[in-house]
Amino acid sequence: MSARNLQRGIMRLINHLFAPGICLACGSELLDANPLCPDCSAQLKRVPNPCQSCGQPNPVSGRVCPACMLNPPRWQKMIAPLQYRGLGRDYLLQLKFSEALYLSKTLCLQCLDSFRESSPRPEILIPVPLHHERLFERGYNQAYEIAAVWSKAFGIPIDRHALTRLRSTPSQSGLSATQRANNVRQAFTFRPKREYRHVALVDDIVTTGSTVTEITRTLHRAGVEYVEVWALARVYRR
Numbered sequence: 001m002s003a004r005n006l007q008r009g010i011m012r013l014i015n016h017l018f019a020p021g022i023c024l025a026c027g028s029e030l031l032d033a034n035p036l037c038p039d040c041s042a043q044l045k046r047v048p049n050p051c052q053s054c055g056q057p058n059p060v061s062g063r064v065c066p067a068c069m070l071n072p073p074r075w076q077k078m079i080a081p082l083q084y085r086g087l088g089r090d091y092l093l094q095l096k097f098s099e100a101l102y103l104s105k106t107l108c109l110q111c112l113d114s115f116r117e118s119s120p121r122p123e124i125l126i127p128v129p130l131h132h133e134r135l136f137e138r139g140y141n142q143a144y145e146i147a148a149v150w151s152k153a154f155g156i157p158i159d160r161h162a163l164t165r166l167r168s169t170p171s172q173s174g175l176s177a178t179q180r181a182n183n184v185r186q187a188f189t190f191r192p193k194r195e196y197r198h199v200a201l202v203d204d205i206v207t208t209g210s211t212v213t214e215i216t217r218t219l220h221r222a223g224v225e226y227v228e229v230w231a232l233a234r235v236y237r238r
């Protein structure tokens, strides 16, 4: 997103906070409590026929796509309902680069149904942690903000202390899949106060999946049997 688009997005957000009757995206008048008008809501596109394993569109019928049948990801299940393009992408970028926490709530509420149908329920939501220096710099962890909305909606508790990021890994953007995997290797430690068997890792966007793969490896080693990944959006591999 260009600096100008980002600035425009932030201005819209500020306008919305002061004038909540106006659509967060286009500024048109709202008829209900939804912060997006029906046209803008419709632009938040869902992933069509998502694979339950990788979250990407499944070209064939069934729960798992051919790519995952051949080469299953390390985690057991992924739900990431929004397409990372168009308006959805603009919003998600703002979530990362500005304190647009209001947006995270809007996006989470827009796609509650995708998570509601998932069973059995994870025992605990674990937000993908930031390194403490990053957290201090930014002032919030967007993964935690998202987990907080889903926790409240589904009555699943959050554990934000069990998983920690040991190193401040350089930004993943612009790196290849192999570089990303090396970048996060052994970057996490998991020390829960009680034992978990079924957890959902929460993040905003899953790109190549290298971060959640590394965390899943750490959780499995600590005895967690079933790891789900819950995210707002998934970047397609194709």
Ligand SMILES: [Zn+2]
Binding pocket: 023, 024, 025, 026, 027, 028, 036, 037, 038, 039, 040, 041
């Ligand atoms: Zn609108």
Ligand SMILES: [Zn+2]
Binding pocket: 051, 052, 053, 054, 055, 056, 064, 065, 066, 067, 068, 069
């Ligand atoms: Zn798949």
